[in-house]
Amino acid sequence: MRTSLAGLTLASPVLVASGCGGTGPELAAFGPLSAYGTFTTRSITLDPRPGAAGPRLAESPSGLVHATGLPNPGIDGFLATELPWLVQSGAKVVVSVVGRSLGELAELARRLGRTPGVAAVEINLATPDPVSNGVLELREPQHLGGAVAAVARELPRGVPVLAKLRADPVRVVESARIVAEAGAGAVVVGGALPAALPDGRPAGLSGPAIAPLALRCVREVALALREADTEVDVVGCGGVHTGGDVRAFLDAGAVAVAVGSALFHDPTTAARLAAELTDIPADTAGGTPADHLGGEER
Amino acid sequence: MRTSLAGLTLASPVLVASGCGGTGPELAAFGPLSAYGTFTTRSITLDPRPGAAGPRLAESPSGLVHATGLPNPGIDGFLATELPWLVQSGAKVVVSVVGRSLGELAELARRLGRTPGVAAVEINLATPDPVSNGVLELREPQHLGGAVAAVARELPRGVPVLAKLRADPVRVVESARIVAEAGAGAVVVGGALPAALPDGRPAGLSGPAIAPLALRCVREVALALREADTEVDVVGCGGVHTGGDVRAFLDAGAVAVAVGSALFHDPTTAARLAAELTDIPADTAGGTPADHLGGEER
Amino acid sequence: MKAHVRAEVLASKRIGAYQHLTLVAPGVGERFRPGSFAAVSVGPAGERARLARRPFWIHQVRPLGGYAATVQLVVEPRGEGSRWLASRQRGDRVEMTGPLGRPFALPKEPVPVLLVGEGVSAAPLFPLAERLRERDCPVSLVLGADDEAHLLSALEARRTARAITVVTHDGSVGARGRIPDVVAEALRRSDAAVVYAAGRAATLAAVAQAAEDHGAWSQVAVEEPSDQPWACCTGLCQGCALPVVGEHGAPREVRACLDGPVLRGDRVRWADL
C-alpha cells in the first residue's frame, strides 16, 4: 500500500520511528528496510554524544521509560559511517536532527541538504527532556516556527522538513499550525512523553501506554490542519503495536504511522503491520505475529 | 500511619481519588471509609448533570479511557442525599468541585463552607476535557490562581482548598506556584490525561499507564514548592496500584497519594496499600491482594 | 456483604461450547442470591494490563471438596478476558469480587412463574428455579440458544421445572426458532404471574413486552450496556450507565452493576440501548 507524505512517495504508510530502528542493519536483520515507508534515523547532533550514564531504561505498565541521552556519532560520523549503508539498503532515509541552537539546526540542515540519499529531514521538537539533554528548549509554540524555518531554508527543493511534535494536547494544535506556516511538509505527532524513571531521573515514556494520548493529539491536529486548508500531512506516532492501532491513527486523519518501541518487543512489527495493510481485509487484521517471521541478515 | 495534609490530620497517606469511590456506600461495602486519608467525592457542579451518552469507557493497555461527563446530582442533591451519609460513615470528606465560571465555583464554595462535615474543598483544575464537559477552561497557569482565590475566599478557616492540577510537565510547576500563592493548602498533582476513545471522542486516560508521567510532575512540583519555601503539601495521583507506586510518589516528595482507577480493578486497593504502609516493612511490601480481603456492607 | 478474594480454581469442565469453572471464593458463595454475579480480573495477579473487569453470572453454589460454598461460573470463550478465564486450570488463582448486583426478587406467594433463558445468559436461572421450587412456585422454563452446543443443560432443570420449552436457531435440539417466537405461548400455558428472563437485549425486550401483554410482572437480568466495559462492576466507575424509566416516569440512567443487573422489564428503555 503506497502513500504520499510531504510530496514523497512511500512504499507503505508504516514508518520506523526515530531512535527505534538502530543504525539500520540491526533492523534489516529481520527484513528489508525498503518495505517501510521511511527509515527515520535516531536524532543526530552536530557533535558526537556518548549517551547517558547509569540505567537508561525501565519497564512501566505497557510502557518503556527511557533516558538514553541521544547517543549518536555526530553529523560527521553519521554521514561517514551510517548513511551510506542506509542509502545502499534501499531505505527511504529520513534524518532526524536535534540541536543546542537554531544555528546548530541550520548547520545540520546545510550538511544534509548537500548529501544525496537524504529523502527528508525531521526536526525532533519532541524531546521529553531538552534540559537534561542539553538541547534547545522550545517551550512555546512560537519558538518551533523558528526552528522549522531555520532548517527549511537550508534544504533544496524536494527535501521536505518533517516537524516532530510532542503529544501535548494544550499546545499541539497551535504548534502544528505554526510549523506548517514555517514550511514543514508534514508534522509527526507523538514523541515520547516527559516522565520519570523509578529513581526519579527525568525520562521519556513510550509504548502502548501512551497511544490514547497520541491519538487525541493526532485527531485534533489533522482536523485543524484540514480546516486551515494546508497541504501539510500528519504522521501518527505513539504506542502503535497492532493493526487496530494503525487503523485508529489513519481514521483520526494521519496519512502514516511511525512505529517505535514496538520494534524492541518484536522487530518484525512494522513489516507485519505494513503487510497487514496490503494483504488483509481491515476487519480481520489481527495483532499477533505469524507463526514464523524471519528475515535475512545483511 | 497518620499524616498531615494542608493542616488536616489524616488517618493514612492513602486517599480515595475524586470520581473513583462512587458516592461512598459502594466502596464502604469493602471496608470502612475511615481507614482512608480522605474520601474525595466525584466533582460536584452547581446543577445536576446526567453524564455522557454513549459508551463512556474503554480499556487501553494498562489504562482506562473514560468520558463519563461528570455525572452528579448537583450541589443541592449532593448536600441532601450524599454528604450526610459520608459524614456519618466517619470518612474525612473532601468535596471536589468544578464549574462553568469563577462565579459558579465561588457559589459552590459558599454552600460547602457553611456545611459541617466538609473537611476540605478540592477544585478540579485537571478535567481532561473542559470544552466537551462545558466547564471553565483554564489553559494558562495564571487563570488557575483566580479559581483558587475565588474558592478560598468563601471558605472558613480550617477548611483548606486543594487544587488538583493536570500532570502537564510544561505548566505544572508554574501552576503549582500560582495556586500556592492564591491560597491553596495543597496541590493534587495528576488527574486523568487528555486522550481519545477508540472512536475518537475526547476522553481522559487513567491507570498504571500514566504513572511515570505523574511521577515526573510530582517530583518537579514538590521540589519547586520546597524551594519556594511554601508550606503547601503535594498529593500524588495517577496509576497508583502497588506499594511500590506509593513509595515512589512519597519518595518524590508527596505527603500522600490518591488512588483512583485501581479501585475499579480491586475495590480493596486503597485499604490494602494503607495497611501495607502501617504493617509491612517497606522492602517486603508486595503488590498482590491478600488471599481473602472482604468487608462489611453497611 | 461483598468480598474481594483470590479464588482458587477447583475444577474446570467443558460442556458444549462453555467452560464450567468451579472456584473456592470465600465469602462469595455464602452470600449469593440468584441473579447476583461475580467480577473477575483478567490476567495474572498484580499485572494490570487489562483494567476492566469481566462480570459473570454465578451459576451454582455447592459444597464441594470440603468447601461449604464453591462457586460455579459458565464461561463462553469469546474475547480476551473470557478466553483467559476459560483456560484457567485446577489450582490457578483468579482475582474475584462478589456477590454483586441486585438479585432476582422472589414472589411472596407460591404463584406460577416462567423462566426464560438464552445461551450462556441462562446461567442465573438454574439456582433461581431451585429457590422458586422451595417456595412452591410452579416453575416453567424456556431455554433458547443458537444451537445445541450453546444450550445450557436442560437436563438439570428437569428436576425443578414442570414444563420445559427448548428452542434453537438451527433446530439442532427442540423447536427451530427464537425465544420471542415461543414466549407468548409459554406464558399462556404456564399462566405465570412473574416472568424471569436473561439473555440478549432484543430477547429481553420481547419477553418484557409479552409479559406486559399477558399481565405478568417481569424481572430481567441484563448484560447491557454490552458495547462498553463494565469497568468496576461495583458501582464506582459510572461505566455501565443504563437508560431506564425513573420513579415518576422520568427518563434517567442507573448503574446496571449496582441498581441491576436484575431490573423490572417495564422499567428499561429498550429503544435507547
Added chain:
Amino acid sequence: MKAHVRAEVLASKRIGAYQHLTLVAPGVGERFRPGSFAAVSVGPAGERARLARRPFWIHQVRPLGGYAATVQLVVEPRGEGSRWLASRQRGDRVEMTGPLGRPFALPKEPVPVLLVGEGVSAAPLFPLAERLRERDCPVSLVLGADDEAHLLSALEARRTARAITVVTHDGSVGARGRIPDVVAEALRRSDAAVVYAAGRAATLAAVAQAAEDHGAWSQVAVEEPSDQPWACCTGLCQGCALPVVGEHGAPREVRACLDGPVLRGDRVRWADL
C-alpha cells in the same frame, strides 16, 4: 540470520533449581553458535504489558520429536519474566527472537582451553565444550554455584571435559568456596591458552584478571548491565550500554546485546559497571 517466531514448548523439566525448556523455534536453533542467546517476550501473545524482553542463553540445540533443531533454555525463576517463562507448559507458545549476539570465538588451533561457569550462566558453556572437543581442544571445566541445586549438571560435561572442578558456596557438592578461589589453580593445571567464562560480573572480572596473569586470552559472556532491562536484545534500543575499552584504549560504550554478550575479558571496564 535472525528469526522472530512463536516458538512452541515441546517439553519442560525441573532439574534442581532450574526449569529446562525445550522449544520448537524454526530458524533459531539452526543458526545457533555457542554463546548466542534468545530473547523472550513475557506474557501472552499480543499482550504488551511488559515491553522489555528477557534474554536467555541457548543451552542446547538438539533434534527432538521430528524437529531438526529444538532449542533448550535453562530458566532460573527469579522475577516476573523468568517465572512466567518457567511456568510455560507443553504446547504453549512463546514469542522468541534469535539467535542473537556475538558468540564465543573459537581458537584456530587445538590449544588447551578452560571453561568457567557460574550458576545458570554456565548454560552456554556446554555446547561450547562440544564444539571445542570437535576441534580437538583439551577442555577443562570449572563449575560453581551457591549450592548443589544451582549447579548446572556436571554429569553431561564429563563426556567432553578432561578435568572438572566443582565449587559451591555452601560446600553441598565439590569444594566449598567461590570460583575466584580456584580459577588460578585450574588455569595452571590445564595450561589453557583461552579461558571461556560466564557468570556474575565480579566472577568474570576475577577470571579475566587470572587469565591475564596466566598469559591466556579470555572470552567472557556477560549478563551486564544487569541493573536495567535489555529491552530489545537486538541492538535497537541502546538500553544495554556496557563500558569497554575501545580500539585505541579510549573508553567507550558498546551495546552488550549486539557487540556482546561475549567480549574479550580485558576489554570490559569492570570497575565502571
